[in-house]
Amino acid sequence: MTQLQATQVQVTQVQASQGQTRTTATSVSPMPQVHDLIARGLRPHVEAIDHGQYPASFMRELGALGGFRQAVPREYGGAGRGLAGTLEVMEAVAAECLSTGFCVWCQTVSAWYVQSSDNEHLKREWLPAMMQGERLAGTGMSNPMKHFAGIEKLRLKATPTQGGYLLSGALPWVSNVGAGSTFAVVAQLEGGAGDSLTADYLMAMVAGDQPGLTLGDGGRFIALEGSSTYNAVFREVFIPDDQVLAKPCQEYIGRIRPGFILAQSGFGLGLVAGCLERMERSNERAGHVNRYLDDGVEELGADYREARRRTFVLAEQIGCGGVPLGPEATHEAVACRILASELSLRASQAAMLHAGAAGYKAGAVTERKLRESYFVAIVTPALKHLKKLQASWS
Ligand SMILES: Cc1cc2nc3c(=O)[nH]c(=O)nc-3n(C[C@H](O)[C@H](O)[C@H](O)COP(=O)(O)OP(=O)(O)OC[C@H]3O[C@@H](n4cnc5c(N)ncnc54)[C@H](O)[C@@H]3O)c2cc1C
Known part of the structure; x- marks a missing residue:
């Protein structure tokens, strides 16, 4: 055991002595298997990932091991170990390859959005495939996070229509997406008052193959090339009501x-x-x-x-x-x-x-x-x- 692994064990022991760990007989840590998977399914491919290869089979296997369900409550099929369980998985992956560690974040935080919403349809129909890693999941939230911090304008507009909304605009980069994927976005309702305190916004899950949505080349980066990062252009993409996470969404x-x-x-x-x-x-x-x-x-x-x-x-x-x-x-x-x-x-x-x-x-x-x-x-x-x-x- 390296000095570093020893300190990680120590932190976990301190948490346990402070009554801070919630591991129970039904929420066993998957970490031993995750470490094995990293050694066999990630370490040999890190150079290829650095040159642009998406770690598809590693992500699928990690999902099957429970890597993305740690913070999902048990009532929705999760492990119920909380965010600490998610952090342990992400840390172990990112210690080997940051690009893949970031993809793990994209996948798990998308599940976090769904489990935290009041949308029972998404919880029942979309969440299982997301936390299993069968469906890639991303998060186009940089723009809204910056918008709500007064850094930039919101880039997506939503026009109400029968049974949902039409979304138009463009996001420069969304990672961990591709064929059959889903990702989260925020759009400003047409006619809203304009600033981040008074305007109406909605947050929704988009399917990567919805008509009107184009996932294009996001350009080359100095790292993170294996993160499957695309530019997302929306031309009147229809988002049905049952894909909406929250509206208005500021409190959510x-x-x-x-x-x-x-x-x-x-x-x-x-x-x-x-x-x-x-x-x-x-x-x-x-x-x-x-x-x-x-x-x-x-x-x-x-x-x-x-x-x-x-x-x-x-x-x-x-x-x-x-x-x-x-x-x-x-x-x-x-x-x-x-x-x-x-x-x-x-x-x-x-x-x-x-x-x-x-x-x-x-x-x-x-x-x-x-x-x-x-x-x-x-x-x-x-x-x-x-x-x-x-x-x-x-
Ligand atoms: C590898 C990678 C993966 C990313 N994945 C995601 C993701 O999954 N989801 C997500 O929401 N965001 C993603 N981003 C965006 C990221 O989170 C930041 O928002 C982005 O890097 C801009 O931040 P900034 O602080 O440089 O913006 P600022 O300095 O405030 O720049 C303002 C804006 O200018 C635009 N801009 C600047 N330079 C360019 C350029 N060369 N081409 C196009 N537009 C430009 C961008 O829209 C940027 O937000 C990713 C970025 C990178 C590099």
Whole structure:
């Protein structure tokens, strides 16, 4: 067991001693099988994923193991272990490959939207295939999250029509989508008053193959190329009433927001864990000189453990959702998400400095992690967006 795995076990033990874990005989952790699957079904393919291959069979197998159902209540067929269970799965995947860790977030957070809504049709008919990983699920929520934070205009409009709404507009990037997929969007109702406090909005699940919807080339990125990211153009796409998650949706978004933000810490912390593991490896060869670096395994490891402890404490409070949370939960989720972003940047840089030229070679794990780490800090809510939120509360 590496020092890092040992600290993860310690955190779990601390949570258990504080009565914070909810594992019961009927919600057994799938982590041993998840680690086996990562070793056999993900590790050998990470380079291909970095070059654009979507990890389809890994995602399907992870779904079959229960990887996406951890935070879904048992009454809807979930494991009922809460957000902490989701975070454990995401961390383990992202420690190996951030692109795939992000896809795990997309899949699980989409299930989070459905389970948190009042839409029984989506819960019965769509949720099972989403949490099983049989249906890819994405989330086009960057634009609305930025809109509600006063950063940009909403890009989708909804026109009421018989039995539903016609959606028009475009989203620049939606990940983890493709044939047979579904993803969540927010649209502003035509004729609404215009600003984010007074206008009427709806949030809905869209099917990737609905008439009028085009999933096009989203361009090339420096990392995350295997995340199946597309540009989504809507031309009067008909959304029936039974695909609507909430209308109006501002109160509902307030409910799903802490879980949405905190869950992203799962892939950030996973990346940090992966970097710490690279640093430990580099130290086997060059520890005698690496020890002069400011950010070593000890310093970074201590900050990582504290960030992870805070993240899991909040995750246990949020559980499977459905519990009333005050504004402090959102504030703490934002603080944890900031820690995950800043630690990701620090850890990938420290890993590179530890590895030296071996890590600087094209195709080295360390150079991939350096590219990946910036994604943690730029995906919505980006570090600048999170800091803007914090500034508005002080
Ligand atoms: C790999 C990857 C995957 C992503 N997956 C998702 C996803 O699944 N769901 C989701 O909702 N968002 C996704 N995003 C978007 C992401 O969350 C951010 O919203 C996006 O990176 C813009 O944030 P920003 O802070 O740079 O925006 P700002 O700096 O505020 O830029 C404002 C806006 O300008 C537009 N823009 C800027 N540059 C370009 C460009 N070159 N081409 C097109 N438009 C541009 C974008 O709309 C952007 O939101 C993804 C981004 C990347 C890089």
